[in-house]
Amino acid sequence: MSMDIVILGLSITSSWGNGHATTYRGLVRELVRLGHRVTFLERDVPWYACARDLPEPPYGRTHLYVSLDDLRRRFAPLVRAADAVIVGSYVPDGVAVGEWVQMEARGVTAFYDIDTPVTLARLRAGDHAYLSPELIPGFDLYLSFTGGPTLDRLEREYGSPCARAFYCAFDPGAYHPDPTAATRWDLGYLGTYSIDRQPRVASMLIEPARAMPERRFTVAGPLYPGEVDWPANVERTEHVPPSAHRAFYTAQRFTLNVTRDDMIAAGYSPSVRLFEAAACGVPIISDAWDGLDTIFCPGEDILVANGTDDVRTYLTGVTDHERLAIAQRARERVMSGHTARHRALQLPELLSEATLRRVRDPA
Template identity: 65%
Template sequence: MKVVILGLSITSSWGNGHATTYRGLVRGLVRRGHDVWFLERDVPWYAANRDLPNPPHGRTELYASLDDLAERFTTHVREADLVMVGSYVPQGVEAGAWVQRTARGVTAFYDIDTPVTLARLARGACEYLRPELVPGYRLYLSFTGGPTLERIERELGSPAARPLYCSCDPELHVPAPCEPRWGLGYLGTYSEDRQPVLERLMLDAARAWPEGRFAVAGPQYPEGLRWPANVTRVEHLAPPEHPAFYNAQRYTLNVTRADMVRAGHSPSVRLFEAAACGVPIISDDWAGLETFFEPGRELFVSRSGAETLRYLREVPERERQAMGQRARRRVLAEHTAEHRARTLEDYVLEAERGG
């Protein structure tokens, strides 16, 4: 296939989780023989923080405006077998309408922020999608599965809403045996709705166990936040640095945004990346978690700092390591970027056949 993707960013992972997903998906598609073009709006905040200015897979092009986009890439969009428009693309409504007018192949909306998108649509405050555009996309690809997909079809008129989750890179996310620096670590951009859960599951545990060692990595945390003395703060880590951070932990913490907890079936990339590194996971709880990992066998679920501490201090080392290995096997069997590329191929074939 020839595939054209209009996404938020592939060149910069600063303050967003989109770049990691797109990098893996593009790599998986290219390795399976497809010609992939990624079109990214050139904006100053990503221009100043490009950790992959020249992605090695497919072809990446920056565009300055919608006029620039149409002037340079109309032929590519018209001739593509698949054109995807991602969530949070600047002027995504206008870009999506242009794609629907121009493309002759399958068109898709790739929602990496599904619960947020649906909430914004309900308020009439979504700047990158409008309800009237949804039926015009042949596929609605969603980071959230489960009942939400039926809702997208029923309420918004999507011809086919399908899950296309995040994934991991099995060549980058690998175990690296070393003496862990921290008992528990967390990797994630600051989010106001995630912070209370981070407080409850990690920081309360850190305060109750001064001898323990903890770490939080990610940008945009308010300067006024007060961290326990035994919590190390690490600023933004580029994706190639994620494995080293995971491997320096005995456990990694997964915390899910409130909208995604309410929707359920919304795994974060932390789950797959850490598991691929063989690092055991302690996660918050949400509907559908068990469809990705088996609680108690492939990860632990925590609802409080006391429960987190029980895992950190009472689980035998042999069982801790075995849990990490079980989760790694699950990820390599089901949740790599190549799995997502294959899934996308199947969806496109289904759409072309009118399924």
């Protein structure tokens, strides 16, 4: 049965400095292909307005709003009429948006947390920029970027009536191998600067680059401070748009995954970059975290490193035959369960489960 779904998310029009846009694009596109009617509502903010790489998404409907008052005035009927209304993490004035949605919506409501470990760390610190503890029980469903024990915690400690894992996903049409690609770098990393990730970026890429001046490395992503001491053999790019991600990945012999501290602590938090790189047929070197082995098989389809020495060993000791076999196994794994279509098939089932739960257990 088709559904009318409204999503209030951080951004679908601009991927600058965030991983939300590509996740929303794939999900909305596949929901529409499955016959659902989807409207995406996005706050019009200057840092995305000047960097929109998909200003008019060709699937569903996308509307920009300039303020909370504008949102309430123009879109209240849409929210009231929807079968499901989903509020995403990092939405500006997210608490006020969530309160309004819970008051206006007649259908099932959900919070889609693409940043669950960060969100919970913020809640512990009393930071309620986009979600407050009081809002969580009011959402019928908590769609969590993180699985594992965090789901039980969301229900037990925060009162979510229904917390379910809803991992990020990738678009197979955009992320796939390119056998004609020329290798430019031995190891690359795609990610926005984060102060807690930077020590691992240093130990797993900068230090190997410094120790291996004959090798080529690259780091792409915004917001890196000027004081970072990049070796001469590390090429820096400020931003790679999603349309160029595949070319970026397939020009690497290996690609690096580095995880934020909060996500390592929570575990079970696969980055969308993991899925994208694997889909492109590029072998991944990753830091370690609980639950990684529920997504990949370490040593078989992903290489786990604890620092500089491990990375150097992989770069020098893994043969091309082994490297390509690792990449192929990873691609097969993500194709079997982590595409945007998998998530689009999963979402209506989770929304229906939450609806039935609400009918069965009214507040």
